[in-house]
Amino acid sequence: MKSLVVANWKMNPPSFKEAKRLFAATKKAAESAKHTTVIVAPPAIFLRELSSAYRGKRISFALQNAHSEAGGAYTGEISLAQATDAGAAYVVIGHAERRAAGETNEDTRKKVAAALAMKITPILCVGESSRNHEGAHFALVKEQLRAGLSDVEPSGMKNLVVVYEPLWTIGAEKAMSPRDMHEMAIFIRKSVMELKGGTGMNTKILYGGSINESNVADMLRNGDVHGLLVGRASEDGEKFSALLQAIEHIA
Numbered sequence: 575m576k577s578l579v580v581a582n583w584k585m586n587p588p589s590f591k592e593a594k595r596l597f598a599a600t601k602k603a604a605e606s607a608k609h610t611t612v613i614v615a616p617p618a619i620f621l622r623e624l625s626s627a628y629r630g631k632r633i634s635f636a637l638q639n640a641h642s643e644a645g646g647a648y649t650g651e652i653s654l655a656q657a658t659d660a661g662a663a664y665v666v667i668g669h670a671e672r673r674a675a676g677e678t679n680e681d682t683r684k685k686v687a688a689a690l691a692m693k694i695t696p697i698l699c700v701g702e703s704s705r706n707h708e709g710a711h712f713a714l715v716k717e718q719l720r721a722g723l724s725d726v727e728p729s730g731m732k733n734l735v736v737v738y739e740p741l742w743t744i745g746a747e748k749a750m751s752p753r754d755m756h757e758m759a760i761f762i763r764k765s766v767m768e769l770k771g772g773t774g775m776n777t778k779i780l781y782g783g784s785i786n787e788s789n790v791a792d793m794l795r796n797g798d799v800h801g802l803l804v805g806r807a808s809e810d811g812e813k814f815s816a817l818l819q820a821i822e823h824i825a
């Protein structure tokens with residue numbers, strides 16, 4: 575099965591000129607990565623021009639966030655309809671950095687439901703901001719899943735991606751160990767199936783947090799994940815190309 579790699583550029587790069595250059599490198603890297611489906615999530619302001627100029631098949635586009643309402647007085651927000659119109663097939667929902675800035679489980683519930691209604695695939699991010707020895711993170715992740723998925727029909731579960739990306743591994747020096755991710759992937763799979771039944775089997779589970787060319791293969795082999803959400807290593811064409819090549823070598 576192909577791996578899924580979400581290239582989350584976050585609030586980078588600073589100019590459209592650089593975004594075009596990064597996209598050209600990403601495109602080249604994606605073309606020789608036969609075992610990977612790449613989803614590029616650029617800053618929203620660059621999305622339309624990048625997607626409309628792209629003629630290939632290997633890359634899809636995502637918005638890093640969108641509002642759940644169809645329109646109205648929401649200054650500074652972008653609707654899912656506008657996202658689709660600009661070329662997005664996916665939307666990232668509840669990224670740890672957005673949760674840290676105040677996004678709630680209730681917000682993610684509305685966004686996931688609105689995205690599915692618009693036929694945009696939600697990429698629902700879950701994960702704790704820190705861990706303690708009592709293992710409270712499991713209950714927290716379960717609650718994020720329960721809330722985020724509460725308006726999803728069981729049949730919607732095949733059009734949904736869950737990313738486990740704990741805040742403490744994002745922008746960090748080290749990724750989580752594949753062994754710990756394996757444990758969490760089992761927990762997420764079990765939770766999703768408890769919540770939604772057998773169709774939860776089809777939901778793709780990814781990992782995000784400090785993934786690069788050196789640790790990607792181990793995570794894919796041993797972490798029980800279908801793919802990765804990549805921040806820093808996607809913001810540099812050479813690093814991203816090396817990461818995709820590392821995936822090719824294990825495939």
Ligand code: PGA
Nearest residue numbers: 744745782783784805806
């Ligand atoms: P990072 O970001 O790869 O830069 O750690 C990952 C993420 O946003 O989940």
